[in-house]
Amino acid sequence: MGKKRNARSKKLPVRGMVYFIGAGPGDPELITIRGNKIIKTADLIIYAGSLVNPLILADARADARIMDSSSLTLHEIAGALVKAARQGKTVARVHTGDPSVYGAIAEQIAVLKKEKIPHEVIPGVSSAFAAAASLKKEFTVPGVSQTLIMSRRAGRTSVPERESLASLAAHRSSMAIFLSVNMLEEAVRELIDGGYPQDTPAAVVYRASWPDETVIRGKLSTIAAKVGKEKIRRQAIILVGDVLGETIGEPSRLYASEFKHGFRPAIKGNKNRTAVIAVTRDGAAIGRTILNSIRDAYLFLPEALHKECKGSRISYYDSLAETMEMLFQTRTRVVCIMAAGIAVRMIAPCVKSKWEDPAVVVIDDRGKHVISLLSGHWGGANELAQKLAKLLNGTCVITTASDVRGFPALDLLIKRLGSDGFSKKTLRKIQTNMIGGRPTGFYPAQLRALPGMEEHDNLSFYNSVDELCASGCSAGVVFSHETPSRYAVNERFLFAHPKDIVVGIGCNRGVSAREISESLGTVLNNRGLPLSAIRLMCTSAVKKDEKGLITFAQEQGIPLRFFSPAELNSVPVPSKESPVARRVLGVQGVAEPAAILGSQRGELILNKVKTKNITLALARMAFAVLIRESREDARE
Numbered sequence: 001m002g003k004k005r006n007a008r009s010k011k012l013p014v015r016g017m018v019y020f021i022g023a024g025p026g027d028p029e030l031i032t033i034r035g036n037k038i039i040k041t042a043d044l045i046i047y048a049g050s051l052v053n054p055l056i057l058a059d060a061r062a063d064a065r066i067m068d069s070s071s072l073t074l075h076e077i078a079g080a081l082v083k084a085a086r087q088g089k090t091v092a093r094v095h096t097g098d099p100s101v102y103g104a105i106a107e108q109i110a111v112l113k114k115e116k117i118p119h120e121v122i123p124g125v126s127s128a129f130a131a132a133a134s135l136k137k138e139f140t141v142p143g144v145s146q147t148l149i150m151s152r153r154a155g156r157t158s159v160p161e162r163e164s165l166a167s168l169a170a171h172r173s174s175m176a177i178f179l180s181v182n183m184l185e186e187a188v189r190e191l192i193d194g195g196y197p198q199d200t201p202a203a204v205v206y207r208a209s210w211p212d213e214t215v216i217r218g219k220l221s222t223i224a225a226k227v228g229k230e231k232i233r234r235q236a237i238i239l240v241g242d243v244l245g246e247t248i249g250e251p252s253r254l255y256a257s258e259f260k261h262g263f264r265p266a267i268k269g270n271k272n273r274t275a276v277i278a279v280t281r282d283g284a285a286i287g288r289t290i291l292n293s294i295r296d297a298y299l300f301l302p303e304a305l306h307k308e309c310k311g312s313r314i315s316y317y318d319s320l321a322e323t324m325e326m327l328f329q330t331r332t333r334v335v336c337i338m339a340a341g342i343a344v345r346m347i348a349p350c351v352k353s354k355w356e357d358p359a360v361v362v363i364d365d366r367g368k369h370v371i372s373l374l375s376g377h378w379g380g381a382n383e384l385a386q387k388l389a390k391l392l393n394g395t396c397v398i399t400t401a402s403d404v405r406g407f408p409a410l411d412l413l414i415k416r417l418g419s420d421g422f423s424k425k426t427l428r429k430i431q432t433n434m435i436g437g438r439p440t441g442f443y444p445a446q447l448r449a450l451p452g453m454e455e456h457d458n459l460s461f462y463n464s465v466d467e468l469c470a471s472g473c474s475a476g477v478v479f480s481h482e483t484p485s486r487y488a489v490n491e492r493f494l495f496a497h498p499k500d501i502v503v504g505i506g507c508n509r510g511v512s513a514r515e516i517s518e519s520l521g522t523v524l525n526n527r528g529l530p531l532s533a534i535r536l537m538c539t540s541a542v543k544k545d546e547k548g549l550i551t552f553a554q555e556q557g558i559p560l561r562f563f564s565p566a567e568l569n570s571v572p573v574p575s576k577e578s579p580v581a582r583r584v585l586g587v588q589g590v591a592e593p594a595a596i597l598g599s600q601r602g603e604l605i606l607n608k609v610k611t612k613n614i615t616l617a618l619a620r621m622a623f624a625v626l627i628r629e630s631r632e633d634a635r636e
Helices: 002-009 033-041 074-086 106-114 127-135 165-169 181-194 223-230 281-293 320-330 340-350 381-392 401-405 410-417 424-435 445-449 465-469 513-527 547-556 579-585 591-598 623-635
Strands: 017-022 044-047 065-068 090-095 119-122 148-152 174-178 201-206 214-219 236-240 274-278 297-302 314-317 333-337 359-363 369-374 395-397 440-443 459-461 475-479 493-496 501-507 534-540 560-563 603-610 614-620
Touching: 017 033, 017 074, 017 106, 033 090, 033 119, 044 074, 074 090, 074 106, 127 174, 127 201, 127 214, 127 236, 148 165, 165 174, 165 181, 181 201, 181 223, 181 236, 201 223, 214 223, 274 281, 274 320, 281 297, 281 333, 281 381, 297 320, 314 320, 320 333, 320 340, 333 340, 333 381, 340 359, 340 369, 359 381, 369 381, 381 395, 401 424, 410 424, 410 475, 410 623, 424 440, 424 475, 424 493, 440 445, 440 465, 445 459, 445 623, 465 475, 501 513, 501 547, 501 591, 513 547, 513 603, 513 614, 534 547, 534 591, 547 560, 560 591, 591 603, 591 614
Parallel strands: 017 090, 017 119, 044 065, 044 090, 148 174, 274 297, 274 333, 297 314, 333 359, 369 395, 440 459, 440 475, 475 493, 501 534, 534 560
Antiparallel strands: 174 236, 201 214, 201 236, 359 369, 501 614, 603 614
């Protein structure tokens, strides 16, 4: 394929050929390389008058014949094209923007076909895209709009009734309206009558990309008056839609770290967002109640409900199956307001394992029953179901064995307190052992403070790993940074790294997420610690906008905490004061005091280590603090 493209790009203009060329919106640098090449070699150039920047024709041959088509009829234009081509000449028919959008090339091509004249169309940059570039806006923002309508209001050229602005406005998608600025008041009235709210963002861009470009922003209720003051009546495009406002929408899945495709595997990251999907009008009402309670939630509704259910966090779908598949891959929690049977059939092809699947909760469309359907512990469906049942005054239905019997959920326990890398096979054996009533031990002993731990006679707690291993327990769970090889244990004992490491970090402006990853990875490897043992990253409050740091934390799903200068100066640290930190930030240092504060004055296990742009320190949070935080999380 690559060789074919290269051959095409080097192809010389053909004699006796007519080329329809998109000159772009106006800026001569926005014409394609191929279009410019044709103009340079053409014998005859027929261009669309004042709509085409004269500089685009500056590279034409000195002996080329150049014609302005603004005063010519179709018969005259077509006659000139046919005559020159039959004489073996290269002909450039230059249109503004892209020829396929209101370029009137169809009628010219019809003549060329009838006369058997070879021809080719070379695309160009539409003024719609140049206008969006001037506004620095995207037409297709996930969660806001995924459709761009390009149209015009009926004038001397009629528009089919089904394509009237009022009809198209019902979609409330992004819209680019051509050739209509001289009828702006009428266009606005039709758009509002068709469904756009009066406060919908709108803009008019006059001569996009030209030196005298003018951009006018407003809302549908104000844009006509603003444009009227500027006396703009032609050569302008009207843009309408929520994408022109300040709504951020949802991140694109294309570049999301957790979204895999043929060119990139999924990267574990923070996709901590909730999808709520309904199929009925009553379900939509429940979904909106959930949106008001869960800030990271987005609601997905059938396209048929788009007129009556609107909001900045509401999207609409045509295919329930395709939408469910997408949500299953991209969300950590999916709330299905529908019959359980429908939900099961929709997610069945996507289910992999309890360790990978998102939490799935099913709610009937009257809100009476809230069912934890999938990934109850590890995914958090049980907790979510309890929260939603309380919100909706419904009955929570949980069927996981440990919950039914009142035992602690070991996978949830490890998720809250431990890091990745443990044996899931061993965990299943221990869970079965515990629920079966056989002796099961835990280290450290502070674990007895967690709900459900002391309610069962077969659970015991120990102050050392040696004591647990010698206890005679048929299974056990150990939270320790020590390696299992030190102890004579078999697969009945699970060792998990506590998620208790707090990273203090100071960094220069502009440091990349990759450099942070490499530096922190080296430090952790030297200490024999996994990345997943990090509970928190802490730094100075002046770094709240540090892009590389924020990106790294988001990709790894690690919370970030920021401390003020007063807080950073409030704790004693072992290392000498940093002159740079004192001069620039007014603090004794960043990495060490941030690590100590973030660990709630835990043990500093690594004094600050400096690389080119980064300073790192590690602290360990006391296990009793982890227990307290876990209890607080469970209560929430």
